[in-house]
Amino acid sequence: MPNIEVNGKSYETDEEGYLVNLADWNRDVADYIAKAESVNMTDQHWEVVDFLRGYYDEYQIAPAVRVLTKAIGKKLGPEKGNSQYLYELFPYGPAKQACKIAGLPKPTGCV
Amino acid sequence: MLHIVNKSPLGHAALDSCLRVAQGGDLLLIEDAVYAASAGTLFEPLMRDALKRFKVYALQPDLEARGVAVHLIEGIAVVDYGGFVDLVARNKTCQSWL
Amino acid sequence: MSEESSIKKFMFVNRKPPYGTVYALEALEVVLITAAFDQDVSLVFLDDGVYQLRKGQQTKGIETKNFSPTYRALDGYDIEKLYVEKESLEARGLTEDDLLVDVMVLDRAALGALMDQQDVVLSF
Numbered sequence: 001m002p003n004i005e006v007n008g009k010s011y012e013t014d015e016e017g018y019l020v021n022l023a024d025w026n027r028d029v030a031d032y033i034a035k036a037e038s039v040n041m042t043d044q045h046w047e048v049v050d051f052l053r054g055y056y057d058e059y060q061i062a063p064a065v066r067v068l069t070k071a072i073g074k075k076l077g078p079e080k081g082n083s084q085y086l087y088e089l090f091p092y093g094p095a096k097q098a099c100k101i102a103g104l105p106k107p108t109g110c111v
Numbered sequence: 112m113l114h115i116v117n118k119s120p121l122g123h124a125a126l127d128s129c130l131r132v133a134q135g136g137d138l139l140l141i142e143d144a145v146y147a148a149s150a151g152t153l154f155e156p157l158m159r160d161a162l163k164r165f166k167v168y169a170l171q172p173d174l175e176a177r178g179v180a181v182h183l184i185e186g187i188a189v190v191d192y193g194g195f196v197d198l199v200a201r202n203k204t205c206q207s208w209l
Numbered sequence: 210m211s212e213e214s215s216i217k218k219f220m221f222v223n224r225k226p227p228y229g230t231v232y233a234l235e236a237l238e239v240v241l242i243t244a245a246f247d248q249d250v251s252l253v254f255l256d257d258g259v260y261q262l263r264k265g266q267q268t269k270g271i272e273t274k275n276f277s278p279t280y281r282a283l284d285g286y287d288i289e290k291l292y293v294e295k296e297s298l299e300a301r302g303l304t305e306d307d308l309l310v311d312v313m314v315l316d317r318a319a320l321g322a323l324m325d326q327q328d329v330v331l332s333f
Contacts, residue, residue: 059282060275064245067285119226121300122257143229146260151302172270176228178263178277 006032018100025053025103034101037092045089045101047076052102062107065095113202114165117142117209120154129208130157135164139190139198145173150182162186170195217328218249223258225333227277228268233261234276236333241279244286251290251327252283253320254312255297258333262293262308280310294320 002017003010006029012020017033019025030049034041041049051072055063063071065083073081080086086094095107114133118125126147129138138161140148147154148169161167167187174180174189183189190198199205221240225232243250254262261280268275283291291312298304298314305314315323324330 058278059285060278061241061282063282063285064241066245067282071285117229119229119257119260122224122226143226143257146226146257146301149302153300155302173228175267175269176271176273176275177226177260178265178267180267181265 019103030101049102056104062099062104113137113205115139115207116144119143120147125208138165138167140169145169148183148187149179150184219329220327221252222332223254224256226257226260232333253292255294259297264309
């Protein structure tokens with residue numbers, strides 16, 4: 001099992017770089033994963049990551065892109081609830097990449 | 112002796128078979144069999160009947176997992192994993208009605 | 210019109226309680242995946258399957274993931290047709306108030322008729 005090293009602490013990840021233990025997540029770990037993905041975290045990025053954490057906490061799944069987009073639109077407004085905005089923040093897919101940074105498992109049905 | 116059942120009473124015949132054959136003793140409901148401990152199901156009359164012959168136990172973590180730890184049939188005792196072990200240790204023989 | 214005709218009626222029939230076997234969780238995952246294909250999806254809960262929707266599930270003690278909150282996410286996936294068989298509820302001493310999502314309660318005749326109208330029926 002590959003590990004990542006953040007602030008002298010070791011965290012277990014899977015082959016694709018997703019955190020194995022949900023509870024391991026913190027902002028420093030998120031920052032580290034984001035850097036590895038060449039994503040420079042801004043307030044806009046954190047907003048989406050925090051939203052995903054909240055969604056997972058409530059429903060125990062990572063949402064599909066379509067569902068995430070719609071739910072973000074409802075909560076943060078239509079200018080953010082569209083795939084263009086989300087793909088600009090997370091070029092490799094808002095669900096896939098943002099979930100990885102948020103320390104969540106890969107969304108169910110994500111291909 | 113101890114009889115252990117792990118299948119739901121309304122979806123399987125395991126508990127029926129157990130109650131038909133077993134003479135009495137300790138009966139432990141685990142996994143999906145804990146639904147048989149719920150009051151208000153069609154199985155309740157059979158369970159009440161069984162309580163005359165058996166000391167009936169239901170495993171607490173399994174009750175909680177399924178959201179049925181409340182409204183149990185009167186007379187059924189709730190045990191944790193330690194209680195499970197005690198039951199096995201206390202009885203000379205054990206039949207699992209898989 | 211042609212798009213209309215490509216939509217099929219999919220019914221998922223859930224008959225097992227949530228944790229004793231892996232059927233319930235597997236069904237839920239397939240449902241979530243199917244949601245991506247914009248089909249006419251309905252979920253049926255009958256026999257012990259109604260226990261999947263039971264409120265108050267706390268799985269810490271059995272060290273298993275509690276996936277019951279995920280049924281509440283189905284609405285966001287545009288899966289709104291959840292049917293529960295009346296007789297199955299009654300046999301278990303349950304009412305709609307004991308369930309964690311809004312459902313339509315149908316008697317067995319109505320449910321059987323609905324099943325007959327499907328293009329695809331998946332059994333779990």
